Amino acid sequence: MAQARYTYEMPxxxxxxxxVEQAASDSSDPALTAAAFYSSERYFVKLAALxxxxxxxxxxxxxxxxxxxxxxxxxxxxxxxxxxxxxxxxGSYMVFGGDDxxxxxxxxxDGITLGISQTSGDWTFxxxxxxRQIDTGAATDTxxxxxxxxxxxxxxxxxxxxxxxxxxxxxxLFNDTxxxxxxxxxxxxxxx
Numbered sequence: 123m124a125q126a127r128y129t130y131e132m133p134x135x136x137x138x139x140x141x142v143e144q145a146a147s148d149s150s151d152p153a154l155t156a157a158a159f160y161s162s163e164r165y166f167v168k169l170a171a172l173x174x175x176x177x178x179x180x181x182x183x184x185x186x187x188x189x190x191x192x193x194x195x196x197x198x199x200x201x202x203x204x205x206x207x208x209x210x211x212x213g214s215y216m217v218f219g220g221d222d223x224x225x226x227x228x229x230x231x232d233g234i235t236l237g238i239s240q241t242s243g244d245w246t247f248x249x250x251x252x253x254r255q256i257d258t259g260a261a262t263d264t265x266x267x268x269x270x271x272x273x274x275x276x277x278x279x280x281x282x283x284x285x286x287x288x289x290x291x292x293x294x295l296f297n298d299t300x301x302x303x304x305x306x307x308x309x310x311x312x313x314x
Contacts, residue, residue: 125144126141126142127141130141136159136160137159137160137208138158139157140154140156140157145174146215147211147214149174149177150177153173154172155170155172157170157172162164165192165193166192166193166194167191168250169190171191172189172209174186174187174212176228180225184211185222186212187207188208188209189207191205191304197226199241200241201239201242202300203236203237204235205234207231207249208230208231208232209231211228213231216254217233219282220284225258228303229256230258231256231257232254232255233252233254234252236250237249237250237251238243238250244276244278246273246277247269247273248273248274250269250273251266251268251270252271254267261296261297262297263295264295266293268293269291272287273286282310283311284309285308286306287306287307287309289305290304291303
C-alpha cells in the first residue's frame with residue numbers, strides 16, 4: 123500500500139505522525155491519518171484518527187475513524203493493553219474486515235480489545251478479549267463478533283520460540299442466528 127508518512131518524536135516521550143496513503147477500500151481519493159502518542163519506559167498511549175472516502179455505485183461516501191489505545195507494564199514481566207475504535211465506513215481497516223458501506227450509506231462500527239500478558243523465564247502467557255459491534259448489514263452479515271485468545275510461547279533458545287494459541291469465537295448475524303467456533307493453532311519462530 124503506497125504511503126507518505128511524517129513522524130516527529132520529542133525528547134519527553136511525546137510525538138505525532140501524519141500520513142497520506144492509499145485507501146484500504148475502493149476509493150480514488152487517498153486516506154488521511156493523524157496520531158499523537160506518549161511513550162515512556164512503562165507506558166504507551168496513542169490517539170489516532172483516519173479520514174477516507176469509499177466509492178459506491180451511488181457516489182462517494184465519507185468515512186472516519188478514531189482509535190484510542192495503550193499498554194502499561196505495571197509489574198515485573200507483565201503488561202496490560204487496551205484499545206477502543208469507533209467510526210463509519212472503516213470496516214476494511216478493522217481486524218476481520220467487514221463492509222464499509224451498505225445500501226449506499228456508511229456502516230458504523232465499534233470495537234474494543236483488552237489483553238494481559240506475563241513473562242516468566244523462557245515462558246510467556248497471554249489472554250485477550252475482543253468485541254466488535256456493527257450497526258447495519260445484510261441478513262447474513264456479521265452484527266457482533268466476540269473472541270477470546272489464550273496464548274503461550276516458550277523460548278527454546280535465543281533464536282527459537284514455539285507457541286500455541288486457543289481461540290474461542292462467537293459471531294452473531296443480522297438475521298438473529300449465531301455461529302461459534304474454537305480453534306487451536308501452533309507456531310514455531312526461527313530468528314537469524
